[in-house]
Amino acid sequence: MSEATTSPTTPDVLARRVAAAARRWRVAPLRERLGILRDAGARLRAREQDLLDCLRADGLSTALARFYGGWILRQGAADLLEHTARELMRTTPAPGETLVRRPDGVVALITPGNSPTINTAPLFSILLAGNGVLMRAPARDGGVRLIASECIGAALADAGHDPALVEVVTGRTRPLLEALYGCAEVDTIVFFGNAEAGRDVAERGHAVGKKVVLELEGSDCMIVWSDGDLEGALDSAMGGYDFSTQPCPIPKHFLVHPGIEADFVHGLRERAAALRTVEADPEGGPLVPMARPARYELLVEEARARGELVVGGYRMDARGEARAEGIYGAPSVALVDHSAGLLRSPLFCEEINVPVLPVVRFGEPEGEAQPTDSEILAAMLELVDGVPFGLRASIWTASDEVAASFVRGLGDVGLLVVNGHHAQHPRFLSPWGGPKRSGGPHGESHLFWQKTSHLQGVVAPAAVVRAALLGPPDKVGLDFVDRVATITLNRPDRHNAIDADLAEQLGEALDRVIAAAEADELRGVILRGAGSSFCSGADLRMLGQLDARGARRFMQEVTWSLRQLERLPVPILALVHGFCVGGGFEFALHCDTIIASEDARFGLPEVQHGLTTTAGAFGRLVRAVGKPRAAHWLLTGERFDAATAHAAGLLAHLVGEGALDEAAARWSTQVRALPRAGVAAGKRLLAGLAGPDTWLPELEGFEGIVRARIDALGRGPRGGGRDDG
Template sequence: MSIASEVDMVPSVGSSLAGRPQAVIDQVRSYESYIAGRDVAGEGWVYTLTARSLLEDVFTSVNIKRTLEQNPESPESLHPYVVGRCGVATLADIDAAVDAAVSAKAGWAATPLATRMRLGPIFRAKLREHREELLSLLMAEAHPRMLAEWELSCLEQVYSDESCDWYRQQMATEFDHADRRLIVRRCPDGVVAINPPQNAPAPSAALAVLILMAGNTVVVRAPRSIALSTMYVLRELVAPLLAELGAPPGTLNVICGKPQQTLDRWLEHPGVDDILYFGGSEEGLRFEQECVARGKKPILELAGNDGLVVWRDADLKLAAEAIAECFYGSGQICMVPNYVLAHPAVAEELIGLVREEVGNVRPGYPEERGVLLSPVRRSEKFFRLLDQAVRNGAELVCGGRRTELDGTPSETGVFLEPTVVRVEGLRDARRFDIVRHETFFPLIPLVVAEPADDELLLDRFVDFLNDNSYGLRNSLWATSSEVVDRFVTRINNGGLLKVNDSHIGFLPYLPSHGGTGLTGGAFGEANYPILKTSHLQGVSISRGIRPRTAVFGD
């Protein structure tokens, strides 16, 4: 069926459910706050309307949301644009969720590690079982299907058998030493509050499973503007698994609330031990200071400004594919490449190949195969950054315009063209904001290094990456083992280094999140949530050793 014919079949606002397929009716989901193992009514609702509605009829979409938030019994609740709703937590609910987590923490922490570790594999199985349902919700929230599949691939690796085996090794190790049994183990921090980002809330909130595996109890805030998929994952998939494992009520709590209001309550509540915070670097670093002042552990996932290096002997076609990953989701993903450093000997050919790859990145409805661009609602900063770069001497290679759904350039389009900008020289490259900071747009600066001896260029490339004030991921494209070894041994910035590989791809064992500098704050490093929300403890169990002998010897 064509898009046009589907649009023609959309009933008017206020139409009844009569004639709608049962599968559509079943997709209208409703979630209240989940506190201490039960559903708790809040103060009103926030509604999720399919992303398609914003592309077809933004006026009707906005009107339906406003009407329903004022009157949930309105006939608009039956409109096919409506996917679901989530109850809004009160201040009392926010505190009650933490109180429930406090009450449950001793019981869950006492649960044997082997039992808690089972949560990872059975959650992965549950994700696979409900894959299409979750994909449909992510697409309703404006994630292109291919991007949603990539997000689920992250969870597949995070909870793979290899990764879960490695987590188990890190959580407890035993040694025999003379007449003692020595244990090095990790203990849960206690109550962990999670504030996932708006651009990918459900996959980020799913990291709560790792935090639960560590023995912590959890409170998650589902973002008000995009709450449904988060509530689905935690309420429908994770909560039943915890019940199967005998977790006490309150081990997992999920609320939908205002961000600042919720964070303020978490900072004030003495029961919160850790806060996993996703957000911008400036706000996040201020929040880190507040956490430390209140005696809470801040775990920060902030902005990224990832570098991708292309050396003279690189497979340029594959490198160009990796560079094009910067446009996925219209660049509104922290772990995509944000700038490219190109060897001058291959810069021209590389730019040509990147231009070809741009043609494979297109807008469209989220459910359409091949769509990789997402709508960008606020694009003023994009044009401001682009204008600054061009005024300062950069060259616009391609892109730079708004487009309609079909890719046609338009002053009123809700998509942005994939945009490539050429910057000459490493020396002054960071005077361009598009090189110095994360842009969060489909915009990549390709920095062409000054011609120089390869040994000198190699040092300059390494220094450039290490001097980045951010540090999430870096990647290199080169075939020389000497060049690869130099990068592997000398790059110390960031939580992950990829060599001749997808910049955004996920792998078992390796971290999916975490970084240094403005990405992770003062305590930033690769983020394995099971480790970041626990702490090391050494244990010695003696078999009849005399204390005096232990101190002074025989």
């Protein structure tokens, strides 16, 4: 990555450099791109403190830097990148029909001047799709350079790709845009800015044949129902004063049920009055100098005219003392009544970017007939629908019925949050994008990998598509040597824990192994692990992100692969060292033979995590070592060493550390010499002796436990709190 100041020719020159790098990048296998960006994300996490320093230099307090820094780190998280990679190529129910996202080419990313570091985070998503990026950033913004150059650029260079895939141009936005309109190399413009400028960019861009993605204004609603979690709602509401109310995704209008209005307003007033400036409180202060103090005064006057200002309403200095010429705005709360003309007020029809936040009352004066809950709900929905912004909406309620009414009715927002922090970064959904003035006529939740790519249908054998677009697997290795296949689980940094990608790649490897067996080109299969372990079982971090149905599907996919392995008409060897626990032990139990080194450690610790096995370990272990010993290991989760496993009859051979390769070579020589017909007949006879398979009751028990745990924790509609980033 290099950088230059804008001039009539500089954007063209840089765009050509990006385009040249992008031509190679876009044809790089998806798994290669994924690996490079995972590395970039890891580099950024390792420099989290530097990232926080950059955000503090942008004016944020330490608390806000941590919160919004979490947004950035999340975009580079391995599990999110891997999920995105799966979305870029999806199969259909029809064999040989695949949906593929193709990169647009060169994307011009125009970040806003007040939050360039935070809005550099979409780089990960845009690049993973196969694009190159020319981005605008302020000349002195260190956060952009940290992400784009020192993390992404360095990862590209180390992998042999041109760091010019990401170029940063500094200078004023308008001259840059003028140059981009005439730049043939730029295919897509992603523009962060206000709605008026966004309309102009869209018109000018579309006129010259460019795709335009608009990330514009946000001034959205948070709803608090009578039974809502008051403390949770207040904590979320205080995000409305972050950075003096400049960020788009924070709550800026509070629609409050009369049954909780008094308590909510009291809590909001007390908390707002206690807020301090970043200068006075560098650790936790959310208030920064206002870009437009006159705008603050206008909204204060509007609030007084419309209703009651219960706190704030004055300009102040950094110490929080009232000053007529102060550049800070005291956090203000305005009580306004729901009325027919409310949407014409600047408090609702224009973006709020100063700390004046309205609370809308839906009750009638004392002594008059009060609206019913149905009437209040309808009025709230109408008001949210009438606000001309659509980034987000959030609702706090203990009632599933009320929540469902809002979910059903609020279709014109990019992100809808139930009982969660309004400004959160969801784990796999986008924190950006929305319809109305927030994103223009094509606005929606902006998954930037999707917005900067286009959909293609491919009719071809799945193996051809995978070979062309995915590239070689990175989490499962497969080698054929003289009719013996070696499958290597390859996540050594996680002791080869099984995640969705590894499970998918294992299935791909087994497809090739099965094809070799059908072609009479297979005499044996070795299953082993890279690094210091055989396999540590399912990735618990990944499982924690799945609902009960998703967890069941994942376990079924893994179990199906194990069945495919077990049913092969050739001998299967598990070559075990290090950890062989949980699902890893179940892998080994599906093999005909286990050879282990002295450092191997076995166990089924699922019971210690409050779970159960899922692939038939109960039946297999009982048959292998007898019920008393199997019951002890299964019901306590106790780990045991290789010598104990050998004595129990689990192992065919126990070898010294470092002797596994030699043992595998001897085994391979032996199975290559065996006539296939006799081996296949022997496998069929052994299968007939297997007895009942316990995988289905195990899986049902596992799903029931996960479902009960999720229900007990209230996961799903809740979560996404301020610390979740």
